[in-house]
Amino acid sequence: MLNPDDSGSRERGISRRTFLRSAVGTTMVDAASGFLDDAKAAEGSGVPVAVAGPEPVPVTLKVNGVERTLRLEPRVTLAEALRGPLGLTGTKIGCNRGACSACTVWIDGVTVCSCMILAIDIGARSVTTIEGLAQGETLHPVQAAFIEHDALQCGYCTPGLVMSCAALLRNRPDPAAEEVRAAISGHYCRCGTYPHVVAATLTAAKARQA
Amino acid sequence: MATDETQRTEAFPSGIVSVGLSEVKRQIPSDEPPPLPPNAELAVIGKPTARQNGRAKVTGAIRFTVDISLPNMLHGGILRSPLPHAAVAAIDVVAAALVPGVRAILPIATPDAILRYVGAPVAAVAADSPAAAEEALRLIRVDYKPLPFVADLDVARNPASPPVHDSASAPAGDAHGFPAPAGLPLHGNVRGPATVTRGVISQGLAEADIVVEGEYRTAVQTHCCLEPHAIVADWRTDGLTVYMSTQFTAGVRHELAAAFDLPLSRVRVIVDGMGGGFGSKSSLGNYGRFAVALSRQAQAPVRLVLDREEEQMDAGNRPGTWQQLRVGAKRDGTLTAISVLSYGTAGVAVGAGVGSFAEALYACPNFESAQYDVFINAGPGCAMRGPGNVQGAFALEQAIDELAGRLSIDPLALRDRIDPSPVRREERRIGADRIGWHRRRASGADAGPVKRGLGVAQSLWGANVQINASCEVRVMRDGSVEVLSSVQDIGTGIGTVLAQVVAEVLGLRPEAITVRIGDTEFPAGPPSYGSRTTASITPPARTAAWRVLQALCREAAPVLNAAPEQLAARDGKIVVLGDPGRGMKFADAAARLRTDWISAVASRSDDYGGFRRRIGDAAIALQDLGGVQFAEVAVDTETGIIRVERVVAVQDCGRPMNPRQIESQVQGGVLMGISFALFEERIIDQNSGRMVNPNLEQYKLLGARETPEIEVAVLENYQGQSATDAYGIAEPSNIATAPAIANAVYNAIGVRLRTTPMTPAAVLAALGKIPARS
Known part of the structure; x- marks a missing residue:
């Protein structure tokens, strides 16, 4: 970390936390658990503001079908909550700012960079991580096809890629190669597995339809 | 080392399979296994084999x-x-x-x-x-x-620029320099030159009918490992x-x-x-x-x-370079002179040379190189996939392409004349066929705004070996098998290859082998750098498995009424050679063991034909590694966007061990090469000395949408040099890509881009449509 006296983010008056709050507050507030709604409603009204944190607050998360209540500081991202207290380390952090998509999970079936959303904002929505994709010992067709096509090398970006490709097949059971490339265009794989990822996803699509 | 009594002579397969095999006789240590036949005769080695930790990786279970x-x-x-x-x-x-x-x-x-x-x-x-x-x-x-600071290569070359180091702090160079021998002089921020001279360069230039000269630049590239x-x-x-x-x-x-x-x-x-x-x-x-x-x-x-910003600023990078090349040739293409002058910067570190690529690739009697390290106030560089040679190839392979154009000789025909390597000759033949080289037209032949072109470039890399690499193989009483070494799997899949090697020897399936690696509790394995892992660890793995099999056969021999040397392992059995009816299950043989498990540890012996050079625990094999890559591009002359549409990569690595993983790795080398050619650049603000793109959104990497169709072909090239005859592929596959693209761009638009990254702005500037970036 750089010395804060010289930090560009402070000069601009935007911290990561306020950015997250404003982004989440404007786009996802209706589904959030209520802290931000309370805070927004109370702003400027003279009514005491319900402030969450900075101490840990109870947060209930439904992950891979299981509900767990944790005590988390409001600044904890979903990725951090998954990897830390929930022990679901399959979700990876690569850049921690939504640029590499290694941390991709599903929220109500939609792919999301889990480093870009706070755990307290998940609310009642259900989270699916790489650990929740297989049915017991039976791999998801995308997972099986990734092995078959060697669509992984170091494997660090793999869970995120698998989540995006599996989500694509829910919406587009028979995608064209170009659609697969578009679906994973936000993912970085430094080992260069993209050709095999595309091939594996097309194979998985056929397997699901068979 | 073994004496005469401890050696024996064996005949090994030798040559390139697609050209024709012959035999080579080698003296080998008598406690090493007999020659491994060509892949076509093997059950597991050389066959596409699923990654041993694939399931753990796709389920997120593997622990980073x-x-x-x-x-x-x-x-x-x-x-x-x-x-x-x-x-x-x-x-x-x-x-x-x-x-x-x-x-x-x-x-x-x-x-x-x-x-x-x-x-x-x-x-x-x-x-x-x-x-x-x-x-x-x-x-x-x-x-x-x-x-006061200096954060620009050109500015730092000026003797009046602020000194980055004093004489005490300036690094002198170490084994990681490319090249950076100790004891080079320091003048201001400039350390060097490291020089190589062969023949008389002035004479070579005087003898030349044509001399091509050019200046080339490569930007600083950062590693961007996804795991920090x-x-x-x-x-x-x-x-x-x-x-x-x-x-x-x-x-x-x-x-x-x-x-x-x-x-x-x-x-x-x-x-x-x-x-x-x-x-x-x-x-x-x-x-x-x-x-x-x-x-x-x-x-x-x-x-x-480290977080991503720390990764970008202080976790190493590929040094940036400025190079000036002069290449002289006779009218028939025969080279008479190659001269390389380079100034590179690894920030506060050394090792910013451009390798031995120009010195070693082509036959040329007169050669000189002078390579300088220039210090600037920026994070230290370090080795990055094909260090030096990636930068050097970008310049030399464009110069050779330019020479071919000036001589009106096809670039492949020119290389057939000046490249002595029979391996690359075969790679050019295969690649030209796959890419459809006959379709290549004169530069800028397309009439419309989008112009297509074909280009080719070659790769060269030393075949490195770590000679203190060791490996252990254990057979348990229940017939299960372990292979153990501290060697680490950084994504190349070495664990899978070890399982293949042991399975081949013991007549088992690779899935049956438990791979225990990445822990110094096990015999010390090689590093995973310098494309040396497979070359270093697979021979001792085969030797250890062979020795443990001999011990097992001694247990099985009395039961089968045969001498131990009459026994072999195949299809899960110990069988009597020449009498296929007589045999016992591998597990039944193991059950006869006196102890719970037996084990053998082996270490890497010298290459049977000797090494070119030994440096401590490392060595360089006699033969080189390489490859030839062909690129097909489309250049939009209105937007300046270069699209790489297709790449054909023909590579060699001795004996290919696992074609599936090799294909993955070559694709990775090609894609990192395209990314280097078109997108990647560490940008430092000259007023603050700060990197302005220390992240993954403004430091631009290639993604899935920029990924072309990639066709990989790998030679089987046997030399009889070790128990497996296998060498590496990671770095050689990353060296030829950028110049192949640059040459294809020239073929498309008739203008040569001599700087990475070849951005749309650079294309438009080269076409004279916008002013050049200063």
């Missing part, structure tokens, strides 16, 4: 270093210099020490220390939580006295255990023992999942030392993981 969590583990962080050049006048950690949860503070830059780049470590802390560590770093007060540099250090009174995302567990163990004055026996290094290195995780690194020192101070495990 960043996933390690130990009881009472602390979280470390590093305070870094905000200035490119500064003296530390004072440092005050009192407030930081009072932050609740802070358990250790490590001063790094003590008063009067000089900080030489933005991101240089100043202090480190460990605390109960990442937030407490972050807060403590915020509260460390440092009084920086700014010093990461370590969990657990210092205890009875020894140190370190979990580390490293390319060399055994090497880090040595570094730790030396740095902390510990016996090797008290240092253990472990890595399971390893999220990419590409050269940047070859050694302990400063952050590794900090984590261990913090753990020692706090008497608790410390986790230290």
Whole structure:
């Protein structure tokens, strides 16, 4: 970390936390658990503001079908909550700012960079991580096809890629190669597995339809 | 080494399979296995084999270093210099020490220390939580006295530019330099030259009918491993255990023992999942030392993981270069002179040369190179996939392409004349056929705004071997088998290859072999750099498996009423040669073992035909590695966008062990090469000395949408040099891509781009449609 006296983010008056709050507050507030709604409603009204944190607050998360209540500081991202207290380390952090998509999970079936959303904002929505994709010992067709096509090398970006490709097949059971490339265009794989990822996803699509 | 009595002579297959095999006789140690036949005659080796840890990777179950969590583990962080050049006048950690949860503070830059780049470590802390560590770093007060700085290669060459180093601090060069021999003179910020001379260059130029001259630049490229540099250090009174995302567990163990004055026996290094290195995780690194020192101070495990900004600023990079080439030739293409002058910068470090590519690739009687390191106030460079040669190839292979054009000789025909390698000759033939080279037209032949072109370039890389690499194979009484080595799988799939080798010897399936690697508790394996892993560890794996099989056959022989040397292992059985009816299950033979398991440990012997050179524990094989790559591009002359539409990569690695993993790795080399050619550039603001794109959104990498169709072809090239005759492929596959694209772009638009990255702006400037970037 750089010395804060010289930090560009402070000069601009935007911290990561306020950015997250404003982004989440404007786009996802209706589904959030209520802290931000309370805070927004109370702003400027003279009514005491319900402030969450900075101490840990109870947060209930439904992950891979299981509900767990944790005590988390409001600044904890979903990725951090998954990897830390929930022990679901399959979700990876690569850049921690939504640029590499290694941390991709599903929220109500939609792919999301889990480093870009706070755990307290998940609310009642259900989270699916790489650990929740297989049915017991039976791999998801995308997972099986990734092995078959060697669509992984170091494997660090793999869970995120698998989540995006599996989500694509829910919406587009028979995608064209170009659609697969578009679906994973936000993912970085430094080992260069993209050709095999595309091939594996097309194979998985056929397997699901068979 | 073996004496005459301990050696025997064997006949090995020799040559390129698609050209024709012959035999070569080699003296080999008598305790090593007989020659391995060509892949066509084998059951497992050379067959596409699924990755042994594939399931763990697609389910997220594999544990990377960043996933390690130990009881009472602390979280470390590093305070870094905000200035490119500064003296530390004072440092005050009192407030930081009072932050609740802070358990250790490590001063790094003590008063009067000089900080030489933005991101240089100043202090480190460990605390109960990442937030407490972050807060403590915020509260460390440092009084920086700014010093004049220079952050540009060209400016730093000027003797009047601010000196980055003094004579004491300037690194002299070490084995990681490419090249950077010790004892080179230092003038201002310029260290060098490192020179190589062959023949008389002035005479060669005078004899030439044509001389092509050109200046080339390559930008600084950063490694961008998806897993950041990461370590969990657990210092205890009875020894140190370190979990580390490293390319060399055994090497880090040595570094730790030396740095902390510990016996090797008290240092253990472990890595399971390893999220990419590409050269940047070859050694302990400063952050590794900090984590261990913090753990020692706090008497608790410390986790230290760099964030992406730290990765971009202080985790290594491929040095940027400026090169001037002169190539002289006769009218028939015969080369008479090659001259290379290079100035490169690895920031505050050395090793920014352009390799031996121009010296070694082509037959040319007169050669000279002078390579300089230029210091600037920027983070230190280090090895990155094909260090030196990637930069050198970008220049030389364009110069050769330009020469072909000037001589009106086809670029492949010219190389047939000047390249003595029979391997690359075959690779050119195969590649030309696959890409459809006959379709190549004159430069700029397309009429419309989008112009297509074909280009070719060649690769050259030394076949490295780590001669102290060891491996153990165990057979258990229940017939299960383990292969053990400290060698780490950084994504190349070496564990799978080890399982294949052992399975081939023991007549089993690779899935049946338990692979236990990435831990210095096991026999010391090779590093995963220099494309040397497979070459170093597969021969001892085969030898160890062969020795353990001999022991097993001694147990089985009385039961089968045969002599042990009459027995062989195949299809899960121990069988009597020439009498297929007689045999017993492998597991039944194992059940006869006197002990719970038997084991053999083997280490890498010298290449049977000798080495070209030995440097400590490393050696360079007699034959080179290489490849030839062809690129087809479409250049939009209105937007300046280059699209690589197709790449054909023809590579060689001795004996290919696992074609599926090789294809993956070559695709990765090609894609990193395209990314280097078109997108990647570390940009430093010259007013502040700061990298302005220390992230993954403004530091642009190739993604899926920029990925072309890639066709990979791999030669089977046998030389009878070891128990497996296998060599590496990671780096050779990354060297030819960028110049092949540049040559294809020239073929498309008739203008040569001599600078990376070849951005749309650079294309439009080259076409004269916008002013050139100054």
